[in-house]
Amino acid sequence: MPRPYDIVLFGATGFVGELTARYLAAHAPEDCRWALAGRSPAKLERLRERLAGTNPACAALPLLRADSDDPASLRELARSTRVLASTVGPYLQYGEGLVAACAEAGTDYADLCGEPEFLDRMYVAYDAVARRSGSRMVHACGFDSVPHDLGAYFTVRQLPEGVPLRVDGYVRTGARFSGGTFASALGAMGRGRQMMRAAQERRAVEPRPEGGRRVRAPFGAPHRSGELSAWALPLPTLDAQVVQRSAAALERYGPDFRYRHFAAVKWLPVAVGGALAAGSVVAAAQVPAVRRRLGALFAPGTGPDEARRAKSWFTVRFVGEGGGQRVFTEVSGGDPGYGETAKILAESLLCLAFDELPKAAGQVTPVVAMGDALLERLQEAGIRFRVAAVR
Numbered sequence: 001m002p003r004p005y006d007i008v009l010f011g012a013t014g015f016v017g018e019l020t021a022r023y024l025a026a027h028a029p030e031d032c033r034w035a036l037a038g039r040s041p042a043k044l045e046r047l048r049e050r051l052a053g054t055n056p057a058c059a060a061l062p063l064l065r066a067d068s069d070d071p072a073s074l075r076e077l078a079r080s081t082r083v084l085a086s087t088v089g090p091y092l093q094y095g096e097g098l099v100a101a102c103a104e105a106g107t108d109y110a111d112l113c114g115e116p117e118f119l120d121r122m123y124v125a126y127d128a129v130a131r132r133s134g135s136r137m138v139h140a141c142g143f144d145s146v147p148h149d150l151g152a153y154f155t156v157r158q159l160p161e162g163v164p165l166r167v168d169g170y171v172r173t174g175a176r177f178s179g180g181t182f183a184s185a186l187g188a189m190g191r192g193r194q195m196m197r198a199a200q201e202r203r204a205v206e207p208r209p210e211g212g213r214r215v216r217a218p219f220g221a222p223h224r225s226g227e228l229s230a231w232a233l234p235l236p237t238l239d240a241q242v243v244q245r246s247a248a249a250l251e252r253y254g255p256d257f258r259y260r261h262f263a264a265v266k267w268l269p270v271a272v273g274g275a276l277a278a279g280s281v282v283a284a285a286q287v288p289a290v291r292r293r294l295g296a297l298f299a300p301g302t303g304p305d306e307a308r309r310a311k312s313w314f315t316v317r318f319v320g321e322g323g324g325q326r327v328f329t330e331v332s333g334g335d336p337g338y339g340e341t342a343k344i345l346a347e348s349l350l351c352l353a354f355d356e357l358p359k360a361a362g363q364v365t366p367v368v369a370m371g372d373a374l375l376e377r378l379q380e381a382g383i384r385f386r387v388a389a390v391r
Helices: 015-027 041-054 056-060 071-079 096-105 116-133 146-157 179-189 192-205 239-249 268-285 288-295 306-311 339-354 371-380
Strands: 005-010 034-038 063-065 081-086 108-111 136-138 165-174 214-216 223-225 230-234 256-265 313-322 325-333 384-390
Touching (some): 005 015, 015 339, 034 041, 071 081, 071 096, 081 339, 096 136, 136 339, 146 165, 146 256, 146 339, 146 371, 146 384, 165 239, 214 239, 339 371, 371 384
Parallel strands (some): 005 081, 034 063, 081 108, 165 256, 214 256
Antiparallel strands (some): 223 230, 230 256, 313 325, 325 384
């Protein structure tokens, strides 16, 4: 049956939610039928007023009330739209109901989740449901993990087909995080055993790559990269897993593909200090009382102001090898956690709603769901993908 909306943004009044709404207000086509959703009608009305201040057409935006604790409201929300996005985290705490509703309704779903345990649990519970309904369930549609997923794909496209490929990604950022991001990270750090159990349960049911293909994302060792003039520290984030799953799904990554993911740090003392600080936070997160105190340092719903975001940046450099060729590529942009994340999520929603896409259903990565269409959109939106050198 026809649905009243093309896109619904759930969690629109949160920090990244409002940035995403502002991007849609400025860039959605005139015939896009989109709506704002959240649990507070008063906050939604105030947001609509702010959006109308820059785009008068937004004065008529529909406002939909839904609550993560109200499954009926989430089912109604999912049935009302073709594409539904959630910016409401931590997703382990607030996300499952909306995933379930979209999988059952055949609604395409996107979020900003960087929590591996959540993705694994949602795959086990709802991938088969979404495949039957035709829903694309696309997690990690922000800085986690689109620049890395699309960047690795962009790099692979520069290399020969049908041969073993090796790609390493090196991330550099100059940015601050929000309270919501910090809360999600703390929650994940304190759930090591649960995370491992969820990963094991997923591996037990997830199909292996077809045709005997081999796909790996090992945890690389710290090293000095002379080509990048930087120290490389392995990053235990979701990004490498997302790249690995794209490679497992697509033959273009070759018969034997390996991806490693690193933070690039120019100065050794900074690298050592950063590693020690991260280790200290992980250790502290194992104690619930300490974890709560750390979480109180950055209140959810808060984040860097516009002036700080304007100075923020990111660069991800990739080194790809295969078939006797060696290629260097780069993905770069502005504020990674908020400005560019909102842009990436909004363009992903427009891509899912309006572009001609590969046939896909179930829990899929951004590359598998949107591939070249999203790559083209992000390039037009100002995120740079370039080939630096080929040897």
